[in-house]
Amino acid sequence: MSLIEIKNVSFSYNETKKAVNDVSFDVEQGSYVTVIGHNGSGKSTLAKLIAGLLPVKEGKILIDGKEVNEENISSMRTRLGIVFQNPDNQFIGSTVRDDIAFGLENKLVKSEDMDAIIDEYAKKVGLEAFLNYEPQNLSGGQKQRVAIAGILAMKPDIIIFDEATSMLDPKGKKEIKKLMYDLASGDDITIISITHDIEEVLQSDDCVVLNKGKLFMHDKPEEVFRNPEKLRQIELDVPFIEKVREAFAKHKIKLNADDLKGMVDELCRSSSKH
Amino acid sequence: MNNLVFGKYIPIDSLMHKLDPRAKLIGLFLMIAAVFVPKSWWVFLVIALVLTVALLFAKIGIKMIVQSFKPMIMMMIFLLVINSLTVKTGDVMFMIGGFAVYKDAVFNTLFVVVRLLLMISITTLLTATTNPLDLTLGIEWLLKPLEAVHFPAHEVAMMVSIALRFIPTIIEETMRIMNAQKSRGVDFENGRLSEKISAILSLIVPLFSVAFERAYELADAMEARGYVPGVKRTRYHVLKFSFRDFLFIFICVLILAFSIASRFYL
Numbered sequence: 120m121s122l123i124e125i126k127n128v129s130f131s132y133n134e135t136k137k138a139v140n141d142v143s144f145d146v147e148q149g150s151y152v153t154v155i156g157h158n159g160s161g162k163s164t165l166a167k168l169i170a171g172l173l174p175v176k177e178g179k180i181l182i183d184g185k186e187v188n189e190e191n192i193s194s195m196r197t198r199l200g201i202v203f204q205n206p207d208n209q210f211i212g213s214t215v216r217d218d219i220a221f222g223l224e225n226k227l228v229k230s231e232d233m234d235a236i237i238d239e240y241a242k243k244v245g246l247e248a249f250l251n252y253e254p255q256n257l258s259g260g261q262k263q264r265v266a267i268a269g270i271l272a273m274k275p276d277i278i279i280f281d282e283a284t285s286m287l288d289p290k291g292k293k294e295i296k297k298l299m300y301d302l303a304s305g306d307d308i309t310i311i312s313i314t315h316d317i318e319e320v321l322q323s324d325d326c327v328v329l330n331k332g333k334l335f336m337h338d339k340p341e342e343v344f345r346n347p348e349k350l351r352q353i354e355l356d357v358p359f360i361e362k363v364r365e366a367f368a369k370h371k372i373k374l375n376a377d378d379l380k381g382m383v384d385e386l387c388r389s390s391s392k393h
Numbered sequence: 394m395n396n397l398v399f400g401k402y403i404p405i406d407s408l409m410h411k412l413d414p415r416a417k418l419i420g421l422f423l424m425i426a427a428v429f430v431p432k433s434w435w436v437f438l439v440i441a442l443v444l445t446v447a448l449l450f451a452k453i454g455i456k457m458i459v460q461s462f463k464p465m466i467m468m469m470i471f472l473l474v475i476n477s478l479t480v481k482t483g484d485v486m487f488m489i490g491g492f493a494v495y496k497d498a499v500f501n502t503l504f505v506v507v508r509l510l511l512m513i514s515i516t517t518l519l520t521a522t523t524n525p526l527d528l529t530l531g532i533e534w535l536l537k538p539l540e541a542v543h544f545p546a547h548e549v550a551m552m553v554s555i556a557l558r559f560i561p562t563i564i565e566e567t568m569r570i571m572n573a574q575k576s577r578g579v580d581f582e583n584g585r586l587s588e589k590i591s592a593i594l595s596l597i598v599p600l601f602s603v604a605f606e607r608a609y610e611l612a613d614a615m616e617a618r619g620y621v622p623g624v625k626r627t628r629y630h631v632l633k634f635s636f637r638d639f640l641f642i643f644i645c646v647l648i649l650a651f652s653i654a655s656r657f658y659l
Contacts, residue, residue, distance in 0.1 A: 205610060208610035209614035216629075217630075221618060222619060223627070224629055228627060
C-alpha cells in the first residue's frame with residue numbers, strides 16, 4: 120500500500136473549466152516526488168487538494184489507506200505540512216521564535232516544552248542565531264527556512280513544497296534546495312515538490328507531469344526526460360544534459376551516460392576508436 | 394511615519410518594561426480614572442509628580458512625552474475658542490476686538506487641557522514600555538470574561554497581532570507600488586485635486602488587491618498548520634503576575650483613592 124493514493128481526482132473553481140481533471144497516482148513512503156507543468160496546469164490546485172485546503176469533491180485521496188474527508192482533516196493536518204511560494208505570506212508570528220511556536224500552539228504542546236522544540240528545529244534549519252528576529256529583518260531564503268522549521272516542529276511525515284524556491288534569489292534557492300535534499304535523503308519524510316526547476320526534478324525519485332489539469336506523464340525523471348519531443352509538445356523545458364544528448368543524436372552519435380562527465384568520456388572513447 | 398510618537402514602543406530594558414502587561418493595563422485604567430475625578434489643581438500636581446517618577450523608572454525622556462502632545466495643539470485651541478464663546482462667568486480677563494474673554498473660560502480650558510495632557514502621558518507611558526504583542530496578550534486577558542457571552546477574545550487578539558506583524562510588510566509594499574507608479578509617470582506630489590485623487594487611486598487599488606491576496610494565502614498557511622478558529626490552543630507566551638505587579642497596581646489604587654478623597658476634603 121502506498122502512503123498517498125490519489126484516485127481519479129477532479130476539481131474545478133468554476134463550471135466551465137476543470138483545474139484538475141481525473142488525476143490518479145501513488146506516492147510511496149519516504150519518496151521524493153516532483154510535480155512539473157505549466158502555469159495553470161493544476162499543480163498548485165493539486166497541492167491544495169492533497170493538503171486538505173480544498174475539498175475533494177470528485178475522486179478520492181487516501182493517506183495510509185484512509186480517505187481524507189471533512190471529519191478527519193484536522194487530524195490528517197498534523198501529519199502533513201505545506202511550504203508555500205511567498206515567504207512573507209506564511210510568516211504568522213512576530214518573530215522567528217513565535218512563528219515556529221504557532222503550529223505547536225495549535226498542536227496543544229505545553230508551553231514549557233515549546234522552547235526546547237523551537238531550539239531544536241531552528242538549529243536544524245541553521246537559524247538558531249536568528250530566533251528573536253522579526254520577518255522584515257530576514258531574507259526570503261531565511262523566511263522559507265523558518266516556514267520549514269515551523270512545519271518540521273510539528274513532526275509531519277509528508278511535506279509539500281508549492282514552488283517554495285521560485286521567489287528566492289539564487290543563494291536562497293540553493294539553501295532551500297539543499298535543505299529539501301537533506302530531508303528527502305531520510306526515509307521518514309515523504310516530499311512532494313511542485314517546481315519549475317528542472318535540475319531539482321533530476322534529484323527526485325519520481326516525476327509527475329501535469330498538462331491542462333490532466334496527468335501527462337508519471338515516471339522516473341530520467342525516463343520523463345528521455346522523451347524531449349513529448350515535453351516540447353506541452354512547451355516544457357528539457358534539462359541541459361538531454362539537449363546535449365539530442366544534439367549529438369542528430370549527428371547519429373548515441374550517448375547513454377547520465378551526466379556530462381560520462382558523456383565526455385563516452386565521446387572520447389568513441390573518437391579514439393576511429 | 395517615524396516621527397509619530399504617540400503609541401510607539403521604545404525597546405529598552407527598564408523596571409516599567411518588566412511589569413506584566415496586564416498590571417500596566419489595569420494601572421492605566423486606574424490612573425485615567427484618577428485624572429478624571431478631581432476638581433483641584435493640587436491633585437493634578439501630585440499625579441504629575443508620580444508620573445515623572447514613573448518616567449524615570451521607565452527610562453523615557455521628558456522630550457518624548459512633550460512630543461506626544463503635538464497632535465493635541467489644534468484641539469486645545471479649538472477648546473479655548475469654544476469655551477471663550479460659551480462661558481460668561483467670573484471676571485473679564487481681557488478683550489479681543491470688543492469681545493470679552495472671561496477668567497472662568499480660560500481656567501476651565503486649562504483644566505481640561507491639563508487633564509488631557511496627563512491622560513496622553515499615561516497612555517504614552519504604557520505604549521512606550523509595552524511590546525505591542527504583550528499588550529495584545531494583556532488585552533486578551535482583560536477581554537477573557539466576555540468569552541462567557543461568546544465574544545471571541547482569542548481570535549480578536551490573534552487578528553490584532555497579525556495586523557501588527559504585517560504593518561512593516563504593508564508599508565514596504567506601499568513604497569514599492571508608489572515607486573512603480575512614479576516610474577510610470579504618476580505624480581503624487583503636484584497637480585490639481587482631481588489629479589491627486591487619481592494618483593492616490595493608482596496606489597490604493599493595487600495595494601488592496603495585493604492585501605487580499607496576502608490574506609487568502611495567510612489563511613491557507615494558518616489552516617495548513619492546524620489553526621482552527623474557536624478551538625482550544627496552548628500558548629507559547631504565558632503571562633505571570635509577580636510581587637512587583639501587585640505593588641504597582643496597589644500604588645495606582647492608592648492614587649485613585651487619593652484623587653476620589655480630594656473631592657470631599659480639598
